[in-house]
Amino acid sequence: MSWRSLIAAAGAGVAVILVATMGAPALAEDALVSLAKQKSLTDTPDGPKDQLRKFGIDVDVWITQFEQGVTSGAIKRTARYGGIMDAFLHVDGEKLGFWKGLKFNAQYEHYFGRNVNRQDLALLPVNVAQAFIERDGYHSALSMTLTQEFSEQFSITIGKFNMLTLAAQTPLVGGGGIETFMNRSFALPSTGIGVSSPESVADRLIVAPPYLLGGVGALKTKYFDLKVMVADPRNAQQPRVIQRPFERGVGAGLMLTVPFEIGGLHGFHTVRAAYSSARGFDLEDIGESQRIARLRGITKKGYRFVSYAVQQYLMQSADDPKVGWGVFSLATLSDGNPNPVKWSVVAGLAGNNLMTGREDDRWGVGYYHYRLSPLLLSGLAMRRIYRRSESGVEAFYNFAVTRWFRLSGDVQIIDPWNPVRTRASYLGLRLQTKF
Incomplete structure (x- = not known):
């Protein structure tokens, strides 16, 4: 059975459950309300998950289709x-x-199907959730x-970190590409310390490795949160990083995150x-002759990077302060060599x-x-390869049919780094089911 058939069957199964529930007049209303409020399809009161x-x-299993x-x-x-497919x-x-205090977390991902990331002229993947699939390489992580x-x-915390999952915890904007924005600029912002990998088509130019091997120390206080991370700067999806950690540097x-309030928001x-x-x-070696470039090669040591971000609620729910909407922004600055991105700005x-009744819906509009x-x-340019800086806008709306069954519409308009085409537009649908 193909993945598309399997997932279509899963969707049909969800529909059967909903129809069957609606067909029992005496218990239908209460059962349907309970089903809609569950965090996942199988998370029933006193059920196996409970x-x-x-x-x-x-345990959670999410399937997101694009x-x-x-x-x-x-x-x-x-x-x-x-x-x-994400299994947590x-x-x-x-x-x-x-x-006391011991926690273990694991996430398994399996990719299926195809995506448009390699069919366009953009630098940043327009579908980050599928950006790290290689034709003859990784299909799971x-x-x-x-x-x-x-x-x-x-x-x-020590281990192999999924940076997309960590980005998903960012207030307002979220991340990860499966619930909010799909473009990498929003869903996996720059860290600036990744090793450039021109041989990797999927990564384009690395500005933030999707997986890191290392450790994080976290301190939470009333006035600030502080995190210190030490990691191998390479993409930990590569087996060599696990086999020989830190062989190319640290x-x-x-x-530092400081909470604050403006007018109670x-x-x-x-x-x-x-x-x-x-x-x-x-x-500086790119414009040299091929012979000189081969002799000098990877010689620039040290990646430096700083960033400043703001998330500010403009409206909040009286019942749950985490539910609301507002403005977000992120500005980054790097050394520009060997970092290929000198600076970036994201806002929206x-x-x-x-x-009333639509509090689980999510929406967003942003510019990068x-x-x-x-x-x-x-x-x-000296090699007659003409490129430019890249910018674009994205807007999405994530409609919660239930808390565990969501349909999103997404539109992106991008001025890509390859000037062969002045502007590109993308339309997307995303269906997510949480089992």
Whole structure:
């Protein structure tokens, strides 16, 4: 059975459940309301998931499908269908019989189908959830982390981190590409310490590795949250990173988040600084002859990066302050060599629909601009490869049929870094089911 057939069957099964529930007049209304409010399709009261939680085990399976097309601007107009299955495991060690504060998390991903990321002229993938599929390479990925909470304020986590999943926790804008924005500029912002990988078509130019091997220390106080991360700067999806960690250098980052209120509305300021001792391709060598470039190669040592982000609610629910909408922005600055992106700006509005009964809906509209390093652009131009900085806008609306069954519409308009076409537009549909 094909993936498309399997998922179509799953969708049909959901429809059968809903129809069957509606067909029993005496219990239909209460059962339907209960089904709609569940966090997932199988998360029934006192059901198997509820029983497992008593032992500290929480399991979730999400399937997100995409139908996305390039409607104008690319060399060839095309549409692709594909998706991703995410399986999550969360274990509370104390409830399972181990010591207090021990947590284990794992996430398995499996990609299926195709996507439009390689069918266009854009630098940043327009569908980040499927951006790291390689034709003869990765179609699945496993991330695992182990956390020890020493107190309510301090914890240490080690392992292989899924950066898309971490980005999904960002207030308002979210991330990860499966619930809010789909473009990488919003769903996986720059970290600036990734090693450039020109040989990897899927990664284009790495501005934030999707997986990192390392550790994070987190300190939470009433006045600020502080995180310190030490990691291998390479994409941990590559087996060599697991086999020989830190052989090409060490990346370190510090992130400080300060909460504040304006007129009783919550907001957050986040400052981040990062440095990597890894060596990257010296962008000054791009314009040299091929013979000289081969001799000099990857010689530039050290990636430096700073960023500043703001999330500010403009409207909040009186019942749940985490439900609301507001403004977000992110500005980054790097050394520009070996980092291929000198600076970037992301800004927009996003959050929940606060209309009565639609609080689970999410929406957003945003603008991004990635200013590429002048050394990169001038070096490519000397080789008669003409590129430019990239900018674009994206808007989406995520309609919650139930809390676990969502349909999104997405539109993007981009001025791609390849000037063969002045502007490209994309339309997409996204269907997510949480089992």
